[in-house]
Amino acid sequence: MSFHEIRFPATLSFGSVGGPERRTDVVTLASGHEERNTPWAHSRRRYDAGMGLRSLDDIAMLTAFFEARRGQLFGFRWKDWADYKSCVPSSTPSPDDQIIAIGDGATSSFQLTKTYQSGASSYERPIKKPVAGTVRTAIQGLAQTEGTDFTVDPASGVVTFTVPPQFGAEISAGYEFDVPVRFDADRILTSVASFQAGEVPDVPVVEVRI
Template sequence: MAFHEIRFPANLSFGSVGGPERRTEIVALSNGYEERNTPWAHSRRRYDAGLGLRSLDDLADLIAFFEARAGQMHGFRWKDWADFKSCAPSGTPAMDDQILGHGDGVTQVFQLRKAYLSGPASYVRPIAKPVRGTVLVAIAGDAMREAVDWTLDYARGALTFHAAPGAGAEITAGYEFDVPVRFDADRIAVSVASFQAGGMPDVPVLEVRV
């Protein structure tokens, strides 16, 4: 599958419904207890793009985007308005938002990631689609400059330092990011009459692994 490095129109994704999905396998035992397991290390997000449409012009923009992606054929970027920053939704990304790792004097490449913390548990999500112009990076609290000290693969989220950070040095970053997705149907069905009256088409969007 090809991936188009283009974002679904943000004004159309605003108001959409969606979020993370997990897959849990549950086996009920004869004694009433359960065994629970999951084959997924990472969650997968689903959205409904149809709920963000407000006019027939919005519908035309959606159809143009859908046709240019050839339905489910090509992936694209999606802005999840509920979760698109390395910090809290009300905050501004800062260079110390997320810890990417610690230097060892040898490693030069670090993956962008975001940690989700709740009580004693946590989940670390790889970030593959950072947004250009929003990424801030620091080593041991000292700001690093893009192109001078580091480069970033904006299609994979891999951060490469020109010189390996020293042993024990904490690497941190802040950024905005998109979700890599595709349409989860090869068909868009809408009635113009019902749309004008407030009816919305069902346009499922599904996160893809990249």
């Protein structure tokens, strides 16, 4: 897949609107009851980058970024300011934030994940674009050292331990992460509102599957 490992300027994404979407097929039966099903195992996020722009310099930065990505052609990283940590927004990521796997004594590589829990139900989201240098891990509560005990691929979110964790060992991780996205249009429309201010009313961005 055509993807550039570069983040959309965080100063421009701050103030944008967006969030997760799901696809649900709803069939209403003759009795009035419903049957609901979804073809998606994972949610998909959409954002509007235009909401975060405030000046002509912002528009220039957006235009340069858009042109360098060739519009929709190349994907890129996006910081979702409402959801970019393994912990709650007010906390700092720690090695025990998310349980990502249970060791089997042979497997050494594991995908980073984030679990969303509400009551008895939960959803496990694969994290494919962790921010380099922010990933912390632990095995059975014992913190591991990056570069010595484990490595992480920031392009895939796969953590690889030097020694496979023992059978039954709880493997946990904490991190910051980006969302893999692309522009959802091949054009942007700009307007100069004043000498120092501009406006881009709609810059749609959509998550891509990695």
